[in-house]
Amino acid sequence: TGSSRPQRILKAVQKNATKGDPQSVISAIDYYCRHKEWAMNVGDDKGLILDSVLTEVNPSMALELGTYCGYSSVRIARLLSPNSKLITVEFNPAFAAIARQIIAYAGLQDKVTIVEGASGDLIPKMKERFGLKSFDFVFLDHWKDRYVPDTKLLEDCGLLRKGTVLLADNVICPGAPEYLKYVRNNPRYESRYYPSVLEYTKAEDGLEKSVFLG
Ligand SMILES: O=C(NCCc1nnc(-c2ccc3[nH]cnc3c2)[nH]1)c1cc(-c2ccc(F)cc2)cc(O)c1O
Ligand SMILES: [Mg+2]
Numbered sequence: 001t002g003s004s005r006p007q008r009i010l011k012a013v014q015k016n017a018t019k020g021d022p023q024s025v026i027s028a029i030d031y032y033c034r035h036k037e038w039a040m041n042v043g044d045d046k047g048l049i050l051d052s053v054l055t056e057v058n059p060s061m062a063l064e065l066g067t068y069c070g071y072s073s074v075r076i077a078r079l080l081s082p083n084s085k086l087i088t089v090e091f092n093p094a095f096a097a098i099a100r101q102i103i104a105y106a107g108l109q110d111k112v113t114i115v116e117g118a119s120g121d122l123i124p125k126m127k128e129r130f131g132l133k134s135f136d137f138v139f140l141d142h143w144k145d146r147y148v149p150d151t152k153l154l155e156d157c158g159l160l161r162k163g164t165v166l167l168a169d170n171v172i173c174p175g176a177p178e179y180l181k182y183v184r185n186n187p188r189y190e191s192r193y194y195p196s197v198l199e200y201t202k203a204e205d206g207l208e209k210s211v212f213l214g
Contacts, residue, residue, distance in 0.1 A: 005039055006069045006098040012036070013102055020107035022078035029071050029102075034200045041071035042141060042169050043199025049207050050139070050167065053194075054079050057165045059136035063126075064088040065119050065150060066142030070099030070112075072169075076139065077108040086112045087130060089119050089142070119146055123153045134161040140168040140179075147179035155188075155212075162214030173198045173205040183210040 003011070012032035017024040026047070033039045042050060054062075054076060062080065067073055067090035077086050090096040096116045103112050113130075115122055119142060126132065138154065140147050147168055154160050171180055171193070183189045191210040198205040 004094065004098075005037060006095055008037070009033070009039060009069050010098050010101055013105055017105065019105055022074050022106040022108060025074050025102065025106040026071065026078075029069070030200075038200055040068060041199055042075070043071075046169065046194075046196045046199065046205065046207055047072070047075050049194045049196060050075055051079060053165065053167050053207075053209055054137065057137045058084075059165075060084045061132050061135050062086045062137040062139070063135045063154075063159075064139045064141065065146070066090070066140070066169075067099045067114055068095050068141075070102040070114075072139060072141060073099060073103055073112050073114075074106045074108060077103070077111040078106070080111055084111070087115060087126070088112060089115050089117070089122055091116070091118055091142070119150050120153065123150060123159065124157050126159060127157065132159075134159050135164055136161075138164065138166045140166060141170070144170060144174055144176045144179070147176045148182050151179070151182065160212040162212065164212040166208075166210045166212065168208045168210070169205075170198075171206055171208045173203055176208075180208060183208065188213050 013028045017028040030044045067088040073088045183191045189210040194207045
């Protein structure tokens, strides 16, 4: 039984990044995934769009659905103000274990809480478990067929407030056509598409930013 791709990504971080330096962790993962083996991180092209939207929103409470190896958790958490927090949901325990180590290597463990389980089960428990009112920012990067049900669930659980920003990865590749229809035809959202490329490739992809209007 050999190593897994996430394990190899962790090793690349431990070998090439500087402990406590989030940017070096991001660069180490991007280098590895561009030159050694592809992986489904949001990547450096779409990552710059994520950075700019995040800086604009400056969230106190952020939610990420789909942690994978923690690459976007590090991208998000490194830009959060002091006392701001990121909760990230991961379904796969093996992914979560690697992400925890990568987030800790970046020195961001105090800003990030990784929750393991299905988003559909965890979202209804968030208010009580984390004593939070609502999220200021949500990054959707999990299973693409969960984007619509989980957005509806966030609405129904009162976890979105007037002005909450949803940013969805992969709306072109692998694609989230139902989600695009949902947010673009819904008067409760103001949506904008940011064209880009699929991580580490020249294939078309992009991010959809949707502001919840309450
Ligand atoms: O599947 C993806 N991402 C999802 C991973 C995940 N990590 N965690 C979850 C989770 C977390 C809580 C959940 N609760 C319920 N389902 C859950 C699923 N899902 C994904 C796939 C691609 C991709 C593109 C082109 C290809 F040829 C092949 C692949 C690119 C990307 O940027 C992705 O994000
Ligand atoms: Mg993605």
